[in-house]
Amino acid sequence: MSVQPDVLWINVSPSFQRFDRFLIRYLSHQVSIAQWEYLQNPDEPSSLDIALVLLHDYLKSCRQPIHLIGHSTGGLLGLLYARQHPERVKSLTLLAVGVHPAIDxxxxxxxxxxxxxxxxxxxxxxxxxxxxxxxxxxxxxxxxxxxxxxxxxSPSPHSLYRKASMPSGGVSVPLMVCGSQDDLIVDPMALQGWKAWMKEGDLIWECPEGHHFFHYYHPQLVGRQILQFWHQAGKSLTNHQLA
Structure with a gap:
């Protein structure tokens, strides 16, 4: 019987996988982490719907809720999934996803x-x-x-002819949102906009620098914050279950 991972890293941008490796490697020393990857067929329309179905097919095989984490569009997919199936998600960690989550x-x-x-x-x-x-x-x-x-x-919902938007809002599971103070794509204002949707225990954390791929440049700094959040999220869930 295979062992279920503690964490699932969601990647829908194969070109950017190399920027995730250092952080995944750092986290893997403390938790069991698996990578879920989606490669869009060139003949498919640019849509996250197929990726959502495939992600659900995978997570249905997990016996217990799992921590989800993703950068940019990968994080957006995790957000959409956590809204649809919160019972399968232990917590959600978003890297470089602003309060208007479709903006990439x-x-x-x-x-x-x-x-x-x-x-x-x-x-x-x-x-x-x-x-x-x-x-x-x-x-x-x-x-x-x-x-x-x-x-x-990438299944980014945008094109030259259409700029997509998705509703702002949080999730019912524990949420951590990370960004960088010098990110021009998801700037600090877009990051702090999450405050309106956060509940007790949710967290916003800003890296001092590193631009849009801050987790590549500072994997240990980012990783320590994420591990602490997962630890607290696990304690909160346990306390809730005991109550």
């Missing part, structure tokens, strides 16, 4: 594409700077390729 880097990219008289490559180069900070030429070129891949493979 692609939403910013398409807005810039419509407004600025620049080539696609120039706009992607600007997005690299917004997402990662200043980079040397070779790094910028490599990161542009990653962004192009994500535009083609």
């Amino acid at each position: 880097w692609q939403a910013h990219y398409y807005a810039m594409y419509q407004l600025l008289p620049c080539s696609r490559r120039m706009i992607l180069a600007k997005m690299v700077q917004n997402l990662f900070g200043s980079q040397e030429k070779n790094s910028t070129r490599a990161l542009i390729q990653l962004l192009e891949q994500d535009l083609n493979s």
Whole structure:
């Protein structure tokens, strides 16, 4: 009989997996963590509906509720799932997901594409700077390729012709929202907007720096905060059960 993991990391952006590895490795020293990955078929419409069904198929096999964690669109998928099936979720940790949860880097990219008289490559180069900070030429070129891949493979709900929105709101399970003070995609105002939807025990935490992928640059700092939250969430659930 396979052992159920304590934590499930949700990834729907294969191009960005490398930015999750350091934090996953750090967390894995303290908890059992599994990765759930979704790769959108190029022939499929850009939608999170199929991913939600597949995620539910996996979590139905888990005997007990599990901690969910995800960055950006992966976090958005976790949020949608926790709203639909809170009985299967022990807690939800969101990285770089603002109070308007559908807003991701692609939403910013398409807005810039419509407004600025620049080539696609120039706009992607600007997005690299917004997402990662200043980079040397070779790094910028490599990161542009990653962004192009994500535009083609991520189920982000946005396109050149449609900017999607999803309702703000929290979840009934314990919630932690993490961001960076210098993130231009999910800025501190978008992060602090979660306060209106938080209940007792929920938490907002800001990394001092690291831009949109702060968990890549500071995995130990971020990881310590998340582990502490999971510990407190576990105690709260136990106390609730005893009551």
